[in-house]
Amino acid sequence: MQKKLIVSAAPYLHNHAATTQRIMLSVVIALLPTAAAAVWFFGGNALMLIVVAVVSAVAAEYIWQKLTHKPVTVSDMSAVVTGLLLAFNLPANAPWWLAAVGSFLAIILIKQLFGGLGQNFMNPALAARAILMLSWTGLMAANVLPHAGQWAAPVALDAVSVATPLTHGATGFTLWQLFYGDVPGMIGETCKITLLLGGVFLLVFRVIDWRIPVSFIATVAVAYFIKTGTLYSMESGAQNVLYQLLSGGLIIGAVFMATDYVTSPITGIGKLIMGVGCGVLLFVIREFSSYPEGCSFAILFMNVLTPLIDRFTGSKPFGFEKQENPAKEAKA
Amino acid sequence: MKKKKSMRSVFLNGIFGENPIFRMLLGMCPTLAVSTAVFQGIGMGLATTFVLVFSNLVIALLRNIIPDKVRIPAFIVVIATFVTIVDLMLKAFIPSLSQSLGIFIPLIVVNCIIFARAEAFASKNSVLLSVTDGLGMGLGFTVSITLLSACRELLGNGTLLGAQVMPETFQPMAIALRPPGGFIMLGILLLIINASSKAIVKRREAKAKEAEL
Amino acid sequence: MSSLLLIIIAGVLVNNLVMSQFLGICPFLGISKKTETAFGMGMAVTFVMVLASVITYLIRTYLLVPFSLEYMQTIAFILVIAVLVQTVEMVLKKVSRALYQALGVYLPLITTNCAVLGVAISNTTAVEGGYDLLQSAVNGLAGALGFTLALVAFAAIREKLAMNDLPKWMDGFPGALIAAGLMAVAFQGFAGLI
Numbered sequence: 001m002q003k004k005l006i007v008s009a010a011p012y013l014h015n016h017a018a019t020t021q022r023i024m025l026s027v028v029i030a031l032l033p034t035a036a037a038a039v040w041f042f043g044g045n046a047l048m049l050i051v052v053a054v055v056s057a058v059a060a061e062y063i064w065q066k067l068t069h070k071p072v073t074v075s076d077m078s079a080v081v082t083g084l085l086l087a088f089n090l091p092a093n094a095p096w097w098l099a100a101v102g103s104f105l106a107i108i109l110i111k112q113l114f115g116g117l118g119q120n121f122m123n124p125a126l127a128a129r130a131i132l133m134l135s136w137t138g139l140m141a142a143n144v145l146p147h148a149g150q151w152a153a154p155v156a157l158d159a160v161s162v163a164t165p166l167t168h169g170a171t172g173f174t175l176w177q178l179f180y181g182d183v184p185g186m187i188g189e190t191c192k193i194t195l196l197l198g199g200v201f202l203l204v205f206r207v208i209d210w211r212i213p214v215s216f217i218a219t220v221a222v223a224y225f226i227k228t229g230t231l232y233s234m235e236s237g238a239q240n241v242l243y244q245l246l247s248g249g250l251i252i253g254a255v256f257m258a259t260d261y262v263t264s265p266i267t268g269i270g271k272l273i274m275g276v277g278c279g280v281l282l283f284v285i286r287e288f289s290s291y292p293e294g295c296s297f298a299i300l301f302m303n304v305l306t307p308l309i310d311r312f313t314g315s316k317p318f319g320f321e322k323q324e325n326p327a328k329e330a331k332a
Numbered sequence: 333m334k335k336k337k338s339m340r341s342v343f344l345n346g347i348f349g350e351n352p353i354f355r356m357l358l359g360m361c362p363t364l365a366v367s368t369a370v371f372q373g374i375g376m377g378l379a380t381t382f383v384l385v386f387s388n389l390v391i392a393l394l395r396n397i398i399p400d401k402v403r404i405p406a407f408i409v410v411i412a413t414f415v416t417i418v419d420l421m422l423k424a425f426i427p428s429l430s431q432s433l434g435i436f437i438p439l440i441v442v443n444c445i446i447f448a449r450a451e452a453f454a455s456k457n458s459v460l461l462s463v464t465d466g467l468g469m470g471l472g473f474t475v476s477i478t479l480l481s482a483c484r485e486l487l488g489n490g491t492l493l494g495a496q497v498m499p500e501t502f503q504p505m506a507i508a509l510r511p512p513g514g515f516i517m518l519g520i521l522l523l524i525i526n527a528s529s530k531a532i533v534k535r536r537e538a539k540a541k542e543a544e545l
Numbered sequence: 546m547s548s549l550l551l552i553i554i555a556g557v558l559v560n561n562l563v564m565s566q567f568l569g570i571c572p573f574l575g576i577s578k579k580t581e582t583a584f585g586m587g588m589a590v591t592f593v594m595v596l597a598s599v600i601t602y603l604i605r606t607y608l609l610v611p612f613s614l615e616y617m618q619t620i621a622f623i624l625v626i627a628v629l630v631q632t633v634e635m636v637l638k639k640v641s642r643a644l645y646q647a648l649g650v651y652l653p654l655i656t657t658n659c660a661v662l663g664v665a666i667s668n669t670t671a672v673e674g675g676y677d678l679l680q681s682a683v684n685g686l687a688g689a690l691g692f693t694l695a696l697v698a699f700a701a702i703r704e705k706l707a708m709n710d711l712p713k714w715m716d717g718f719p720g721a722l723i724a725a726g727l728m729a730v731a732f733q734g735f736a737g738l739i
Contacts (some may be wrong), residue, residue: 022583068712109516113723121702122727130730135507266699290737297734304731307701311580357718360574361659365567408627410622420616435666438619442659444571511565512729519722526713 024077026207030131030198031084031256037181037191041146042092046187049099050087056103064112078117082106085125085256088188089249089296090132098136099173102128122303123260126253126296133296146182146190170320175232178246186321189249199255208259211271212278216254219279227287249295250282257296263303270306272312277302339464346468352445353476353518354525359445363477370493373481374474375429378519379422379437381470383414384446385463388454390414395455402544407450408441415441445473453522483517484508549683552676554738556687562660563695563725564732569660573696574721578707585644585702587693591686593633594661598685600663601647602678622665630655664688699728 037071060080066073086102106128111120133140173183181191189195202208223230224244232242245251258264258278265274278298283296352358359380366372373449390410391398398406419437421431440446449469454462485491490498490507498504507513562568569590574584601622609615628682633655637645655661664685669675676684702724 109723110727113712113715114706114720115711119706119709119711121705121724122731125729127730129506130733131512133732134510134512134730136503137505137506214702283374284738285734288738289735294734297731300731301734303700304702304728307705308580311701317604357574358571360570361567364570368588405627407621407626408623412623416616418620419619435663435670438666439568439659439663441619441623442662507730510729510733511567512726513735514567515722515726515729517726519719519726522722523714523719526719 004213020076020078021077022083023207026202026205027081027090027256028077028084030201030207031081031088031188031198033194034088034188034191034252037086037194038187041181041190043147045094046087046092048096049090049092049094049187050084052096052105053087053090053099054080054083056100057086057107060104060107060246061112064108065116068118073117076117079107082111085129085188088252089125089186090131091140091185092187094139098132098139102132102199105131118262120262121307122300123257123263126257126300126303129296131301137171141247145184157176161230171185175234175246183247190250192246192251195251195255199251202255202259208255209271211268212258212264212275213254215275215285216258216278217245217250217284218300219276220250220282223279223283227248244286248286248293253282253295253299254278258299258302263306263311265309267310267313270309273309273313274302274306277305339461342461342464343468346465346470347472347475350469351472351476352469353480354522355472356445358448359443359473360518362439362443363453363480364511364518366433366436367477367481367484367514368488368509369432369485370478370481372429372432373477375426375468376433376436377474377477378444379418379433380416380440380445380473383411383440384449384470384473385466386414387411388444388449388462388466389459391450391454392457398455403451403455407447407455411446411450412441417489434515445469480518483521484513487517488513508524549680550566552680552683553687555691556684557691557694558732559738561691561732562663562688564693564729566663568663569658569692572655572658573692573699573725574718577579577696577700577721580697580700580704583696584693587689587696589633589637590655590658590660590692591689592624592694593629593655594685594689595682596629596685597622597665598668598681599678600625600629602668602676602681605669605675618669622662626655626661626665651735660688660692661699672738684717695728695732699725702728711736 026046032079035050038050057079058074062072062074064070065074078196083103083106086106087099106124109122110122110127111117116118177183179192181193183190198290199208199213203210224241226240228241228244230240232288233240236245238244254275258274281298281301282294285291285297291297340424341534346352350356353360353363362380366376374488387407389409393408394410415438418440419430422433422437449465453465457465482492485493486497490496490502490504505513508517560566563570563646564682572586572590577583604621604625605615605618609618609621614621632644668681668684671684675681703721706720707726713721
């Protein structure tokens with residue numbers, strides 16, 4: 001039960017290496033079934049991506065902290081979590097260097113430059129994924145058909161020939177396929193069974209709070225119920241709530257990314273705002289933008305608004321009222 | 333003798349000491365917006381230099397005539413006149429550049445560098461010095477925006493001035509050409525310049541101390 | 546009506562002045578250390594931008610075009626904006642002393658805030674023949690709201706960052722620019738929304 005305390009505020013985190021380690025370790029444990037599913041569905045290349053991403057994330061953190069003469073904190077496992085989540089957000093046919101570049105960006109540009117663990121304002125894995133997507137759109141297209149149980153590297157398929165579950169007009173996937181993960185997609189987002197299992201594990205051990213995932217998913221459900229009017233249907237393709245909930249990165253995003261302590265609001269009401277905001281944005285981007293899936297951008301946008309939400313929901317982290325360092329003020 | 337020296341220092345001041353982009357952080361909008369290709373960067377730099385030199389010239393000439401109270405509208409009119417000249421000339425002679433710089437040509441009017449130099453320098457100094465200042469600042473701006481453009485074009489397209497530079501296997505990082513790339517690249521350049529100039533100052537101080545001892 | 550809605554969504558999110566068009570960067574970097582001041586600045590810009598959109602539209606339609614003086618557009622627009630800013634400054638001084646003091650030196654800078662002139666010019670180029678009066682006003686409002694959103698969110702982020710132990714060469718502008726870049730990444734998600 002003492003873990004309940006930890007969930008409340010980011011500023012506590014970075015002085016408690018041991019606590020951080022315990023939290024991060026439980027997140028890694030919650031992610032392991034999904035890693036296994038990724039390898040099962042997408043073969044050896046998926047395993048390679050996971051290893052490269054995790055190793056480069058840890059290496060980036062270690063090298064950076066050595067170079068800047070900071071205490072080395074790789075043992076807190078946070079870099080492992082970042083590497084895992086980043087790998088889960090890559091398509092199965094991505095080249096190895098994409099995983100390495102992504103991990104370096106996540107750890108150095110997004111996390112360490114802003115002061116390291118607990119101080120970044122964006123989820124490192126997600127922001128890195130977005131940067132990769134904006135840079136190498138073709139390589140980041142999740143258009144590889146899974147081939148359950150085969151070790152061979154997946155074949156890169158023509159972008160046009162394979163419709164992902166969220167391509168407009170796609171009908172080729174059943175709800176059951178979407179649920180157990182036999183669909184094209186980023187390697188870690190397809191298997192909803194293991195993701196939900198991990199989510200339940202984290203909820204039970206109170207590593208994450210229920211508010212963000214529940215309000216996030218509920219908002220998307222309501223939006224699609226208004227749009228389609230159908231809760232679920234075995235035949236009618238993508239136009240029902242359940243199909244949309246099980247498609248794309250919604251589940252992994254709601255359970256593992258939006259709940260990041262550092263980049264989500266502190267108070268309960270703030271968390272609900274975050275969840276609803278993510279849901280609305282996901283719906284808008286999925287339906288109207290040029291990207292088929294909006295989960296990462298929706299969460300990133302709410303990350304940007306998080307400091308503002310924290311202010312308006314009345315939670316002031318320690319020292320908030322204090323004047324800034326006058327020297328800093330004068331400089332700019 | 334004294335005069336000559338100060339002209340030189342005024343000129344160099346614009347390029348190093350008070351470099352508009354890297355030191356004063358002025359004119360950020362065009363800097364970030366057009367620095368996606370070296371050609372555009374140079375074009376914007378030279379167009380701005382032109383306006384800077386001539387507006388400094390005219391404002392220095394009129395500095396004793398313009399009443400202090402209406403000096404700001406007066407400066408604006410002078411600057412806007414030269415911007416209009418550049419705008420029309422580019423449209424007539426280099427339409428391709430005019431097209432790619434788009435709205436940022438008329439927006440030279442509100443480039444804070446030009447206004448800042450008019451207010452801080454040209455309205456207080458002689459014509460010759462003001463022109464030198466305009467030239468120095470303009471070149472400082474041009475060099476900096478070209479440097480930023482080179483970084484972005486190289487990373488985002490693998491080319492420099494349109495010529496392939498990076499090896500064939502290099503996969504261009506397209507984000508460098510998009511808005512986030514502009515912010516981040518300028519931030520990283522600034523970071524490097526700040527860190528290295530701090531290191532130089534430190535070394536100089538250490539040397540001075542050694543010399544004293 | 547739907548075209549007005551599109552203008553608003555485009556102005557606030559898709560073509561956000563700061564995050565995707567690089568307009569108004571100076572105040573964005575300069576006045577984003579405190580959320581309150583950022584909000585005040587946003588409101589001042591909103592006021593000026595809507596008025597400027599309306600007035601520049603009138604000047605263009607009833608003065609410049611009939612007399613074929615379009616080439617004077619830049620000069621005319623910037624003068625109108627300068628006068629407007631002066632007026633806002635005087636009004637603020639009377640109405641809210643506190644806000645006036647907070648914005649202090651920055652208010653005259655709205656004159657050289659390229660966002661205001663940028664919106665006025667883009668009103669004339671956005672569609673063939675330019676926006677009509679209502680569309681111009683709405684575009685001005687949307688642009689300003691987008692500016693305010695970016696500015697206030699950025700200020701809140703910088704307040705948070707000010708408490709971090711950043712590497713010392715990230716202090717000030719390098720850190721602010723990189724943070725702004727990451728923010729711009731989030732805004733890229735709206736690309737193609739319109």
